[in-house]
Amino acid sequence: MAMDRLFMAVRALFVRAVVRSIDDTGAEQMLTVQPHYGRLRSGVPVHQPFGFASHAPLDGAVAPVVAVGGDHADLMALPPANPSKARFGRLGEGDSVLYDACGQRIYIQNGKIVRLDCTSELLVTIGGSPILDLTAKQATLNVPLAVRGGITATGDIAAQGDVKAAGISLTNHTHPVTNAPGTTGKSE
Incomplete structure (x- = not known):
């Protein structure tokens, strides 16, 4: 008893x-x-x-x-659970996932890949300021971009300002004209 x-x-x-x-x-x-x-x-x-x-x-x-x-x-x-809402399962051994009720997730696949799945937007902020904003239609970077490797573009490249390569301006650069007097001029 x-x-x-x-x-x-x-x-x-x-x-x-x-x-x-x-x-x-x-x-x-x-x-x-x-x-x-x-x-x-x-x-x-x-x-x-x-x-x-x-x-x-x-x-x-x-x-x-x-x-x-x-x-x-x-x-x-202890933290509430809701097993009826978007439970992310079928993980491999050593995998981890952080997810929400919509199915968005940060999926860490045991040393193989870190995958981010977003429903509409990925926003990276530093000090409360948006630095990188990714959607399915556009990537916006709000700081200068420094690239150590090459850049390959398969579509058009549009620039609002001057484009410079090795210090030479694309807007203000001139070339001598062959078989005629003068040089090519900058765009007006």
């Missing part, structure tokens, strides 16, 4: 609760959870690992809840 009570007490320390709301506005993410039928608990802090934060889609979210020190008045939740 004492073992039964001990078993039930330990068993009651951990429950899987249905997440009813997520408040992600403060220093800690707080949940309102339903650990048991008819019981609703609000203000339950989420214990998230350092360097990672997420906000699970609410519909279908569940979270493991722990009664800290056996005190059911002092609950703590």
Whole structure:
């Protein structure tokens, strides 16, 4: 009988609760959870690992809840999961993926490739300023580009300013004209 009570007490320390709301506005993410039928608990802090934060889609979210020190008045939740929303599976051994509910992902394939899949745009910022903006139709770089290798273009190249090669201006460069007096002139 004492073992039964001990078993039930330990068993009651951990429950899987249905997440009813997520408040992600403060220093800690707080949940309102339903650990048991008819019981609703609000203000339950989420214990998230350092360097990672997420906000699970609410519909279908569940979270493991722990009664800290056996005190059911002092609950703590592990990060909510939502197995019904875009779970990325079929990973190979050693693979890792960071994903969202839309299927966007950063996929690290065990030393082979790092792949970014975006639904519409990839934006890189430094200090809050956009540096690189990629969409399916255009790449915009907002800083000077330095290239150590060659550049190959299969389409037209358009420049708003002068183009220089080895210090020679394409706009202001002239050539002598063969079989006629004078030189070619710059575009006016």
